[in-house]
Amino acid sequence: MRVKHKKWADPLIAAHPELMIDDATQFKGKWQSRFAKEQPLHLEVGMGKGQFIIGMAKAHPEINFIGLEIQRTVAAIALKKALEEDLPNLQLICGDGEDLQEYFEDGEVAKMYLNFSDPWPKKRHAKRRLTYKTFLATYQQILQDQGTIELKTDNMGLFEFSLESMNNYGMIFDGVWLDLHHSEENEHNVETEYEQKFAAKGQPIYKLIANFK
Numbered sequence: 001m002r003v004k005h006k007k008w009a010d011p012l013i014a015a016h017p018e019l020m021i022d023d024a025t026q027f028k029g030k031w032q033s034r035f036a037k038e039q040p041l042h043l044e045v046g047m048g049k050g051q052f053i054i055g056m057a058k059a060h061p062e063i064n065f066i067g068l069e070i071q072r073t074v075a076a077i078a079l080k081k082a083l084e085e086d087l088p089n090l091q092l093i094c095g096d097g098e099d100l101q102e103y104f105e106d107g108e109v110a111k112m113y114l115n116f117s118d119p120w121p122k123k124r125h126a127k128r129r130l131t132y133k134t135f136l137a138t139y140q141q142i143l144q145d146q147g148t149i150e151l152k153t154d155n156m157g158l159f160e161f162s163l164e165s166m167n168n169y170g171m172i173f174d175g176v177w178l179d180l181h182h183s184e185e186n187e188h189n190v191e192t193e194y195e196q197k198f199a200a201k202g203q204p205i206y207k208l209i210a211n212f213k
Protein backbone atom coordinates (compact mmCIF):
# COMPACT_ATOMS: atom_id res chain seq x y z
CA MET A 1 0.00 0.00 0.00
CA ARG A 2 1.60 3.25 -1.12
CA VAL A 3 -0.30 6.38 -0.06
CA LYS A 4 0.24 9.78 -1.69
CA HIS A 5 1.93 12.26 0.61
CA LYS A 6 -0.57 14.69 2.13
CA LYS A 7 0.44 18.23 3.09
CA TRP A 8 -1.24 18.07 6.50
CA ALA A 9 0.68 14.94 7.61
CA ASP A 10 3.95 16.56 8.74
CA PRO A 11 2.33 19.45 10.68
CA LEU A 12 -0.03 17.00 12.44
CA ILE A 13 2.87 14.74 13.47
CA ALA A 14 4.87 17.76 14.64
CA ALA A 15 1.90 19.02 16.69
CA HIS A 16 1.53 15.79 18.69
CA PRO A 17 4.85 14.72 20.19
CA GLU A 18 2.90 13.40 23.21
CA LEU A 19 1.44 10.63 21.05
CA MET A 20 3.57 10.20 17.90
CA ILE A 21 7.34 10.05 18.06
CA ASP A 22 9.32 11.00 14.99
CA ASP A 23 12.77 10.21 16.36
CA ALA A 24 12.25 6.98 18.28
CA THR A 25 15.96 6.63 19.13
CA GLN A 26 15.56 9.16 21.95
CA PHE A 27 13.36 6.77 23.93
CA LYS A 28 15.47 3.64 23.55
CA GLY A 29 15.30 1.81 26.89
CA LYS A 30 12.87 4.42 28.27
CA TRP A 31 9.57 3.57 26.60
CA GLN A 32 7.80 2.85 29.87
CA SER A 33 8.19 6.54 30.78
CA ARG A 34 5.86 7.39 27.87
CA PHE A 35 2.91 5.57 29.44
CA ALA A 36 0.63 6.20 32.42
CA LYS A 37 1.54 2.81 33.94
CA GLU A 38 4.50 0.47 33.73
CA GLN A 39 3.19 -2.74 32.14
CA PRO A 40 4.19 -5.21 29.38
CA LEU A 41 5.07 -3.56 26.07
CA HIS A 42 3.63 -4.86 22.77
CA LEU A 43 4.79 -3.57 19.37
CA GLU A 44 3.17 -3.71 15.92
CA VAL A 45 5.48 -3.16 12.95
CA GLY A 46 3.65 -1.78 9.90
CA MET A 47 0.49 -0.65 11.72
CA GLY A 48 -0.96 1.00 8.60
CA LYS A 49 -3.86 3.29 9.52
CA GLY A 50 -3.86 2.00 13.09
CA GLN A 51 -7.15 0.11 13.43
CA PHE A 52 -5.54 -2.97 15.05
CA ILE A 53 -3.24 -1.24 17.52
CA ILE A 54 -5.97 1.21 18.62
CA GLY A 55 -8.45 -1.69 18.98
CA MET A 56 -5.91 -3.68 21.01
CA ALA A 57 -5.14 -0.71 23.27
CA LYS A 58 -8.86 -0.28 23.96
CA ALA A 59 -9.40 -4.00 24.62
CA HIS A 60 -6.28 -4.44 26.80
CA PRO A 61 -5.71 -1.55 29.20
CA GLU A 62 -3.29 -3.82 31.12
CA ILE A 63 -0.79 -3.71 28.24
CA ASN A 64 1.19 -0.82 26.76
CA PHE A 65 1.09 -0.74 22.95
CA ILE A 66 3.31 0.90 20.36
CA GLY A 67 2.37 1.10 16.66
CA LEU A 68 5.15 1.71 14.14
CA GLU A 69 4.63 2.84 10.55
CA ILE A 70 7.16 3.91 7.92
CA GLN A 71 4.95 6.00 5.61
CA ARG A 72 4.40 9.47 7.08
CA THR A 73 0.95 10.06 5.64
CA VAL A 74 -0.26 6.62 6.74
CA ALA A 75 1.24 7.20 10.20
CA ALA A 76 -0.53 10.57 10.34
CA ILE A 77 -3.87 8.92 9.52
CA ALA A 78 -3.31 6.51 12.44
CA LEU A 79 -2.40 9.48 14.64
CA LYS A 80 -5.64 11.25 13.70
CA LYS A 81 -7.66 8.18 14.75
CA ALA A 82 -5.69 7.71 17.98
CA LEU A 83 -6.25 11.36 18.94
CA GLU A 84 -10.00 10.70 18.96
CA GLU A 85 -9.53 7.95 21.58
CA ASP A 86 -7.17 9.39 24.23
CA LEU A 87 -5.67 6.05 25.30
CA PRO A 88 -3.06 6.19 28.11
CA ASN A 89 -1.57 2.84 26.97
CA LEU A 90 -0.88 3.77 23.33
CA GLN A 91 2.11 5.39 21.63
CA LEU A 92 2.87 5.68 17.93
CA ILE A 93 6.15 5.88 16.06
CA CYS A 94 6.81 7.12 12.55
CA GLY A 95 9.87 5.03 11.72
CA ASP A 96 11.39 2.03 9.99
CA GLY A 97 11.06 -1.58 11.16
CA GLU A 98 14.64 -2.10 9.94
CA ASP A 99 15.88 0.18 12.73
CA LEU A 100 14.26 -1.54 15.71
CA GLN A 101 17.59 -2.04 17.47
CA GLU A 102 18.07 1.72 17.43
CA TYR A 103 14.61 2.29 18.90
CA PHE A 104 14.46 -0.43 21.59
CA GLU A 105 16.85 -1.77 24.21
CA ASP A 106 17.51 -5.51 24.28
CA GLY A 107 14.54 -7.26 25.88
CA GLU A 108 12.41 -4.11 26.12
CA VAL A 109 9.45 -5.57 24.18
CA ALA A 110 7.27 -8.48 25.37
CA LYS A 111 5.39 -9.25 22.16
CA MET A 112 5.32 -8.22 18.50
CA TYR A 113 2.63 -8.19 15.83
CA LEU A 114 3.13 -8.38 12.07
CA ASN A 115 -0.19 -7.87 10.32
CA PHE A 116 -0.61 -8.18 6.56
CA SER A 117 3.00 -7.21 5.96
CA ASP A 118 3.99 -6.44 2.37
CA PRO A 119 4.52 -9.89 0.77
CA TRP A 120 7.37 -8.96 -1.61
CA PRO A 121 6.50 -11.91 -3.88
CA LYS A 122 9.58 -11.73 -6.13
CA LYS A 123 12.32 -14.11 -5.01
CA ARG A 124 15.00 -11.45 -5.35
CA HIS A 125 13.08 -9.32 -2.80
CA ALA A 126 12.92 -12.07 -0.14
CA LYS A 127 15.29 -10.12 2.14
CA ARG A 128 12.69 -7.34 2.39
CA ARG A 129 10.01 -9.63 3.88
CA LEU A 130 9.54 -8.80 7.55
CA THR A 131 10.06 -12.46 8.50
CA TYR A 132 13.41 -12.82 6.69
CA LYS A 133 16.09 -14.18 9.04
CA THR A 134 17.83 -10.82 9.50
CA PHE A 135 14.55 -9.29 10.73
CA LEU A 136 13.98 -12.28 13.04
CA ALA A 137 17.44 -11.70 14.57
CA THR A 138 16.47 -8.09 15.29
CA TYR A 139 13.14 -9.11 16.82
CA GLN A 140 14.89 -11.69 19.01
CA GLN A 141 17.19 -9.00 20.34
CA ILE A 142 14.53 -6.44 21.31
CA LEU A 143 12.13 -9.11 22.63
CA GLN A 144 12.31 -10.53 26.15
CA ASP A 145 13.47 -14.13 26.53
CA GLN A 146 10.91 -16.43 24.91
CA GLY A 147 9.36 -13.36 23.30
CA THR A 148 6.38 -13.92 21.05
CA ILE A 149 5.50 -12.92 17.51
CA GLU A 150 1.92 -13.01 16.22
CA LEU A 151 1.49 -12.81 12.46
CA LYS A 152 -1.64 -12.54 10.33
CA THR A 153 -1.84 -12.41 6.54
CA ASP A 154 -4.08 -13.22 3.59
CA ASN A 155 -1.03 -14.07 1.50
CA MET A 156 -0.27 -17.80 1.27
CA GLY A 157 3.21 -17.16 -0.17
CA LEU A 158 4.23 -14.91 2.71
CA PHE A 159 2.67 -17.29 5.23
CA GLU A 160 4.61 -20.29 3.87
CA PHE A 161 7.80 -18.26 3.74
CA SER A 162 7.29 -17.10 7.34
CA LEU A 163 6.61 -20.61 8.65
CA GLU A 164 9.77 -21.88 6.97
CA SER A 165 11.92 -18.92 7.98
CA MET A 166 10.79 -19.03 11.64
CA ASN A 167 11.16 -22.80 11.80
CA ASN A 168 14.67 -22.64 10.30
CA TYR A 169 15.53 -19.95 12.84
CA GLY A 170 14.58 -22.40 15.62
CA MET A 171 11.38 -20.70 16.74
CA ILE A 172 8.66 -22.74 18.44
CA PHE A 173 5.08 -22.51 17.16
CA ASP A 174 2.29 -22.04 19.69
CA GLY A 175 -0.39 -22.15 17.02
CA VAL A 176 -1.01 -22.11 13.27
CA TRP A 177 -4.42 -21.31 11.76
CA LEU A 178 -5.26 -21.61 8.06
CA ASP A 179 -8.72 -20.05 8.43
CA LEU A 180 -8.63 -17.78 11.47
CA HIS A 181 -12.15 -16.42 11.06
CA HIS A 182 -13.69 -19.90 11.28
CA SER A 183 -11.67 -21.01 14.29
CA GLU A 184 -11.93 -20.62 18.08
CA GLU A 185 -8.88 -18.33 17.92
CA ASN A 186 -11.18 -15.73 16.32
CA GLU A 187 -13.12 -15.19 19.55
CA HIS A 188 -10.91 -12.33 20.78
CA ASN A 189 -9.52 -11.36 17.38
CA VAL A 190 -9.06 -7.65 16.70
CA GLU A 191 -9.25 -7.04 12.96
CA THR A 192 -6.92 -4.87 10.93
CA GLU A 193 -8.04 -2.74 7.95
CA TYR A 194 -6.58 -5.20 5.45
CA GLU A 195 -8.08 -8.14 7.30
CA GLN A 196 -11.57 -6.64 7.08
CA LYS A 197 -11.13 -6.00 3.37
CA PHE A 198 -9.87 -9.48 2.51
CA ALA A 199 -12.28 -11.32 4.81
CA ALA A 200 -15.21 -9.44 3.21
CA LYS A 201 -14.11 -10.92 -0.14
CA GLY A 202 -14.26 -14.40 1.43
CA GLN A 203 -10.49 -14.89 1.54
CA PRO A 204 -9.14 -17.04 4.39
CA ILE A 205 -6.95 -15.31 6.96
CA TYR A 206 -3.80 -17.14 8.08
CA LYS A 207 -2.36 -16.70 11.56
CA LEU A 208 0.62 -18.00 13.48
CA ILE A 209 2.00 -17.47 16.97
CA ALA A 210 5.67 -18.29 17.47
CA ASN A 211 8.21 -17.92 20.29
CA PHE A 212 11.94 -17.58 20.39
CA LYS A 213 13.43 -20.31 22.58
Ligand SMILES: C[S@@+](CC[C@H](N)C(=O)[O-])C[C@H]1O[C@@H](n2cnc3c(N)ncnc32)[C@H](O)[C@@H]1O
Nearest residue numbers: 046047048069070071096097115116192193194
Ligand atom coordinates in the same frame (compact mmCIF):
# COMPACT_ATOMS: atom_id res chain seq x y z
C1 LIG B 1 -0.14 -4.02 3.59
S1 LIG B 1 -0.07 -2.77 4.79
C2 LIG B 1 -0.94 -3.47 6.20
C3 LIG B 1 -1.36 -2.43 7.19
C4 LIG B 1 -2.02 -2.97 8.48
N1 LIG B 1 -1.08 -3.74 9.28
C5 LIG B 1 -3.26 -3.77 8.19
O1 LIG B 1 -3.21 -5.00 8.37
O2 LIG B 1 -4.27 -3.20 7.79
C6 LIG B 1 1.63 -2.90 5.33
C7 LIG B 1 2.08 -1.66 6.07
O3 LIG B 1 3.40 -1.86 6.57
C8 LIG B 1 4.16 -0.69 6.40
N2 LIG B 1 5.58 -1.05 6.36
C9 LIG B 1 6.21 -1.73 5.40
N3 LIG B 1 7.52 -1.87 5.69
C10 LIG B 1 7.71 -1.25 6.89
C11 LIG B 1 8.84 -1.03 7.71
N4 LIG B 1 10.06 -1.47 7.35
N5 LIG B 1 8.69 -0.37 8.87
C12 LIG B 1 7.45 0.10 9.24
N6 LIG B 1 6.35 -0.07 8.50
C13 LIG B 1 6.46 -0.74 7.34
C14 LIG B 1 3.64 -0.13 5.09
O4 LIG B 1 3.93 1.24 4.92
C15 LIG B 1 2.14 -0.41 5.19
O5 LIG B 1 1.45 0.65 5.82
